[in-house]
Amino acid sequence: YEEMVEIDSSPTTGSCTRVVRAAEARLRAASFSGTEAQVIVPEGAPEDGNLVARIEGSNRRAGAILLLAHIDVVDARREDWTRDPFTLYEEDGYFYGRGVADDKAMAAIFLDMFIRMRSENYRPRRTLKLALTCGEETSNRVNGVDYLLRNHRGLIEADFALNEGGDGVLSEDGRPLALLIQVGEKIHQVFELEVTNPGGHSSRPVPENAIYRLSMGLARLSQHQFPVQLSETTRRFFERMAGIVGGDAGAAMAQLAADPNAQAAAAYLSRNPNYNAMMRTTCVATQLDAGHAPNALPQRARATLSCRILQSDTAENVQAALERALNDPQITVRIVRRRDPSPPPPLARRILDPAERVAQRFWPGVPLVPYMLPGATDARFLNAAGIHTYGLSGLFSIPGENNAHGLNERLRVASVMTARAYLDALVREYAATP
Ligand SMILES: [Zn+2]
Structure with missing residues (x-):
């Protein structure tokens, strides 16, 4: 050692x-x-x-x-x-x-x-x-x-x-x-979001702006939650931890283990980042890259998303869910180095x-x-x-x-x-x- x-x-x-x-x-x-x-x-x-x-x-x-x-x-x-x-x-x-x-x-x-x-x-x-x-x-x-x-x-x-x-x-x-x-365990899958635009001189701004468009999409995405999906492992985890954790959290765990549709219990446990991550696929923005000069309208804005996908889900399903949550066809969603399912x-x-x-x-x-x-x-x-x-x-x-x-x-x-x-x-x- x-x-x-x-x-x-x-x-x-x-x-x-x-x-x-x-x-x-x-x-x-x-x-x-x-x-x-x-x-x-x-x-x-x-x-x-x-x-x-x-x-x-x-x-x-x-x-x-x-x-x-x-x-x-x-x-x-x-x-x-x-x-x-x-x-x-x-x-x-x-x-x-x-x-x-x-x-x-x-x-x-x-x-x-x-x-x-x-x-x-x-x-x-x-x-x-x-x-x-x-x-x-x-x-x-x-x-x-x-x-x-x-x-x-x-x-x-x-x-x-x-x-x-x-x-x-x-x-x-x-x-x-x-x-x-x-x-x-979860599968780590990276996605890239991108908005492109003809750009132009920053002295004559136009309403259509790649940075604003991407930002608004990200703001919508920040409010998105993937659905709760318990596996046999996570169900048993909550069942067994309920008595150990005790209190309100323990009661919520017992409820959720007995009924995977117990919404109030799931919402309560979602406030804990570790339990939240065990219950659902998560995606979070981790990097931004936009514009090419201080005096030019941005021709491109990109964001990197780090998604942790439940093993019951697929990268393509998550991609489709991201597109719905972004709700803007001009924001493209690309799978980066697709991870094989496991x-x-x-x-x-x-x-x-x-x-x-x-x-x-x-x-x-x-x-x-x-x-x-x-x-x-x-x-x-x-x-x-x-x-x-x-x-x-x-x-x-x-x-x-x-x-x-x-x-x-x-x-x-x-x-x-x-x-x-x-x-x-x-x-x-x-x-x-x-
Ligand atoms: Zn290690």
Whole structure:
């Protein structure tokens, strides 16, 4: 963990390849052979290396289990941080450093698990596979999961996969409330809005103006809400969280879980950005670009929309809804780099039941709660390829305290140690099933 955090793997100043070479050296020292553990560096991207490893199961016909973690991190500048972001500090019960939470804790836990299993000569019934991959955080790197699926699918082929995206929730005073398991996520789709105009000299304005027209359309769009659509995962999330959250919000959750058309309950929960994002597709303007000179009427005005689409919806449906909400045929709506749809994995009892049963040994009475992540992870590639992927880390924190992607990223030391024991016990349980 320390070595992994201290090797910078950010896009601007770091290297994923150095991280996976260090991991490879540790696996070799634990007697993993060249076919059992290998580094895969995409052509033309020497710093975007990935590592894949395996422990062969005794039943070759049973599907494999893939343990996935990304080892790239978001940029971090020393001068902005209180401590050096690429030194692992342990202070006041927290680990500090870039990537300690996202996602090097899981990467280190999985790597440590593989080394421990080998030192015990542990032989699972199902084959276990490990993938430590690059390119999750930034689109200017090669996405390791996508690359492996296209070029070395056999190395990560699995019945199902465990990934980031489902953490444990602590109360403000540090009590465990719920263990989330991510079952599905939204699809990030960018749209571009554009108005064009012949323009002219700014000394003789005319009513028809590209900036005004686009702005009025955006004002209408700001009032638009996509309809509430609950999936089986989000319905169960609200059902299970109702009792934990309590109060008015809990009552609204219980109502909505019982009746997806409960409008007042949905409106109440929509005021919370996280619940709102779980209930509906959202689109928000994130960038504007218009005009070409201070003294000229604008010939073009463009806006970028960041849409987070429910997995039951499509980019084309959202495009049509945007056109209706803009209500102006002169504003064109274009899909930018169309994202492929990716279905959610099933809410399968053979996955959820062991996860909850083992959790009871570590956090008695804490429920396992299915969760739909409003953001995006590499699960979208695996689910699209038919490898059902669940987000489950067992890492507990107070929501927001880790500040992943932000300054002074941190994670509770006790959370790392307990998650390590939990995931070890759970993976062995999964690996023993026929
Ligand atoms: Zn991550």
